[in-house]
Amino acid sequence: MQTDSPSEETPADRRRLRVRESIISAAERVFAKEGESGLSIRRLADEIDYSPSAIYKYFGSKDELIDELKEAFFERLLAKIDGSSSADRPFLQRAKACVATYVDTAVTRPFHYAAAFSSIKHSLPENGGGPLSWDGFVTTSKGQAFGVLISMVTEGQELDIFDPSLDPVMAAKSLWAGSHGLAQLLIHMPHFHQLVPEQQPMTAKDFIEFHADLQIRGLLKPADGSGNGRLPGQNS
Structure with a gap:
């Protein structure tokens, strides 16, 4: 008889998990309405009719709670990316859907997006010196999301669709930067996509898809087979 199977959760464990999830859900509601400045342990306690001390049993500080929201x-x-990138779709459709989903998720949940990238100074070395930790980054959900882009570029190269001379990490960083730039514009300038003179009105979804298509085109293998993915000054 096996004796090393994981023990079942006790009623107390399940209750603790439910309370923790209710705190996180309430924090998302407050953040969505009031942003990071409106979120505090006391404000959260009022939202769910708990005492601040009860919440502190689950989260030691507001920063810890923000980290959970991230x-x-x-x-x-x-x-969402997993749902929009079904393996039975052609690769280029999946690649464009991956990029578009990044932008759409940020625009649809702007406060949650802001929380995910808030307080970045806490992640930087003191006085801005030294590199960020790659090993630490890739273990986070943020790092895993970035890893999806790296895997997408690598798959495109293996399928002989993307430029083989591109560095997958650099290409993924460029895709991420472009997508977050568009997300910021659409969040802070909600009608940015409509700034098109003398043309039919364009929806935000249309512009996001245009952006995704253009970014993916930039990764395609050149028609003559030559690579163009090296940075200026790099040796051939």
Whole structure:
């Protein structure tokens, strides 16, 4: 008889998990309405009719709670990407859907997106010196979401669709930067996509898809087979 199977959750464990999830859900509601400045342990306690001390049993500080919201955003993003990138679709359709989903998720949940990228100074070395930790980054949901882009570029190269001379990490960083730039514009200038003179009105979804298509085109293998993915000054 096996004796090393994991023990079942006790009623107390399940109750603790439910309370923790209710706190996170309430924090998302407050953040969505009031942003990071409106979120506090006391404000959260009022939202769910708990005492601040009860919440502190689950989260030691507001920063700890914000960190949980960040992870929740990227977990949601990963689930959406997985749903929009079904393996039975042609690769280029999946690649464009991946990029578009990044932008759409941010625009649809702007406060959660802001939480996911808030307080970045806490992640940087003191006085801005030294590199960020790659090993630490890739273990987070944010790092896993970025890893999806790296895998997408690598798959495109293996399928002989993307430029083989591109560095997958650099290409993924460029895709991410472009997508977050568009997300910021659409969040802070909601009618940005309509700034097209003398043309039919364009929806935000149309512009996001245009952006995704253009970014993916930039990765395609050149028609003459030559690579163009090296940075200026790099040796051939």
